[in-house]
Every structure is written in structure tokens, then in C-alpha cells.
Amino acid sequence: MSEIVAMSVEPLDLPLAEPFEISLGTQHEASNVLVTVETADGTTGYGDGSPLPPVTGETQAIAIEAAQAMASIVEGCLTSNYRPIIQAVRQTFPKTPSATFAVETAILDAYCREHEIPLSELFGSTPRPVETDMTIPLLPQSEATKRATSAANSGYEHLKIKTGNDVSEDVERVSAIHDAVPDAALKIDANQGWTPKETAWFADRVADRGVHLELIEQPVPATDVTGLADTRRRVDVPIAADETVFTPEDAIRVVTEDAADIINVKLGKSGPLATADIIAIAQGADTDLMIGCMLESAIGIHTSAHIVAGTDAFSYVDLDGNRLLAEDIIPTSDGPIHEIAGPGHGVTPGL
Incomplete structure (x- = not known):
């Protein structure tokens, strides 16, 4: 399989239809993180994560910064090595689960798209x-x-x-x-x-x-x-x-x-x-x-x-x-x- 040549990270702000209140607080929008990976053969994979500070310990800004730092681990690797890549990402960034979810999803998505199989x-x-x-x-x-x-x-x-x-x-x-x-x-x-x-x-x-x-x-x-x-x-x-x-x-x-x-x-x-x-x-x-x-x-x-x-x-x-x-x-x-x-x-x- 081909090499991951680039990984980009950007905010994904999605307003809610109605305020969403739970015992931990109220949200008015989903302040998410969108991750995109591109491979040498032109395949693109996408992932997103939805940080919630009382649960994941991340703000959107923290998740974006962490995901951007993960690019140094991901870029240059083969998509077929998705398991050791994801293990390295999670071991290096254990406190940012939304960011790592977005990165992991993008890698797995790219791998499956290269093989033309559904993720399931x-x-x-x-x-x-x-x-x-x-x-x-x-x-x-x-x-x-x-x-x-x-x-x-x-x-x-x-x-x-x-x-x-x-x-x-x-x-x-x-x-x-x-x-x-x-x-x-x-x-x-x-x-x-x-x-x-x-x-x-x-x-x-x-x-x-x-x-x-x-x-x-x-x-x-x-x-x-x-x-x-x-x-x-x-x-x-x-x-x-x-x-x-x-x-x-x-x-x-x-x-x-x-x-x-x-x-x-x-x-x-x-x-x-x-x-x-x-x-x-x-x-x-x-x-x-x-x-x-x-x-x-x-x-x-x-x-x-x-x-x-x-x-x-x-x-x-x-x-x-x-x-x-x-x-x-x-x-x-x-x-x-x-x-x-x-x-x-x-x-x-x-x-």
C-alpha cells in the first residue's frame, strides 16, 4: 500500500439544532476536529473527533494542537502499517482521545478506501x-x-x-x-x-x-x-x-x-x-x-x-x-x- 504523504487538521464547528444540556454542562455547538490524510496514490481519508472537556479533558484548541503534532508520527508511514502507527500515536498522546480518534479514523478510512472495502x-x-x-x-x-x-x-x-x-x-x-x-x-x-x-x-x-x-x-x-x-x-x-x-x-x-x-x-x-x-x-x-x-x-x-x-x-x-x-x-x-x-x-x- 502507499505512503501517507500529508496529514492536515482543521476545526469543524457545527451548531446544534437545540442546546444540549446534561449534568456536566450545556453545549450550543459541536466544536470538533477534522483530520484529513492523503496518500501517495491519491487516496484521501477523513476522521473527526468531538472534544468535551468534562469527559475527554480536551478543548477544541488542545485537540487541534495535539492532532497537528501527531503528523510527525503519521506522515511517511504506509497505510498497511495502520496498527503500529495508531499504537504509537496513542502511546505518545494518551490524554487527547478525541484528537487520536480523528487521526485513527482518517488512517483506517484511507486504508479501506485503498482496498475498496467498507470499514465494517x-x-x-x-x-x-x-x-x-x-x-x-x-x-x-x-x-x-x-x-x-x-x-x-x-x-x-x-x-x-x-x-x-x-x-x-x-x-x-x-x-x-x-x-x-x-x-x-x-x-x-x-x-x-x-x-x-x-x-x-x-x-x-x-x-x-x-x-x-x-x-x-x-x-x-x-x-x-x-x-x-x-x-x-x-x-x-x-x-x-x-x-x-x-x-x-x-x-x-x-x-x-x-x-x-x-x-x-x-x-x-x-x-x-x-x-x-x-x-x-x-x-x-x-x-x-x-x-x-x-x-x-x-x-x-x-x-x-x-x-x-x-x-x-x-x-x-x-x-x-x-x-x-x-x-x-x-x-x-x-x-x-x-x-x-x-x-x-x-x-x-x-x-
């Missing part, structure tokens, strides 16, 4: 349509119910409800959404906002109101693995680890300490190759899997969807990041189905 085949299978849920942000009860009803009317059968501020208000809002869309499957994401005791109280209160929950995601702080395990013991609802798991080593700790029923893997935390390692760890430990996202454009979201199609490993799919954008980098559907294709992840900006 690199992970085991051909592309297929991938269904996502829709996230309901932290909103006043009436607005949250309105958003949930609109999503259900647009074909979304699975909803993820953001919680994690006032637990009593969370009970009322989740119950109201259930009453408004009783057929929707509901997931809860507290984004580290609760204690184990609060999580148990919440789960008991919504159960008393007849609300069935698929899972509760990351109820306690990311570093509190002991608290996560305590929550799992207290609560009958399956508990998912999200911000707790960035690396395969993090996944090993979660399964060793029986801290979660589900691991939520995000390429924006781990990248495609490490995600494959985390899948293997979870499957070996009989731990269920979810795939999530940040506010990536179609580039990052379709990359994640290719991992879903390629591995067939995920029971829960939360890939709605680009559905929250006012306008994506390519025309995309507003519905729950991601139609993916190749070669690579199949997304060329502007086309």
Missing part, C-alpha cells in the same frame, strides 16, 4: 443499516415530554433520558416521558450526577410508577469504581459504565470488580482498534455492550455504525450525535436508521 469489513462483516436511539437532554418536564413525543413520532423506539441533577425532578420527568410515550424503551444517563443511594432511590421511585428501564448509565463519578459496584448491588436495573471506561485496562477493572452489567464503548474515548479489544474483554466476561458517541459529524457516527455492523456485538446503540446538529457535513436522515456504505466509512465531506 475490517472488523468482521459487511455494512448493514444500524438503528439508534434518541437522547432527551436535561430539560423542564413539559419540554422533555415534547421532545420525547416528537422523537417517537419520527420513528425512534428507544430513548435515552439525561438525568443527574435533582433526583426528585428526574423521577417526575422520566415518569412523564413514560406516560407520554409508553411504548418507548427507556435508558437513563446520569452522567456521574448521583450517589449509589440516590440511584437506588430513583430506581425504586420510577419502578413504583410502573416505569421499566433498560439500564442506568454512569450514575456515579467516573473514578468511583467501588461506588459503581455498590450501585449495581443496590439496584435491580442493569448498570452501565461509560466515563469509567476509556481503555481496555479500564474495562478489565470494571469486569474484575463486578462494577457494571454493561460497558458503554465510545470511539471518541477509545478509538476503533481499542474498542475491538474492549469488545473481546466484555464478551469474555459475559458483560453486555452498548456503543455511544459524542457530538461527532456523520464521519464519526458512521465510523461507529461500521463497528456495530462489523462486530455485531452491541445490544444497545446510542449513535444520535449527528441527529442533534443543525446541519451535518453531508445530507443525512432525521430518523433512527443509519444507512452506511463504503469504501472506508463512506463519508466524504461536502458530498
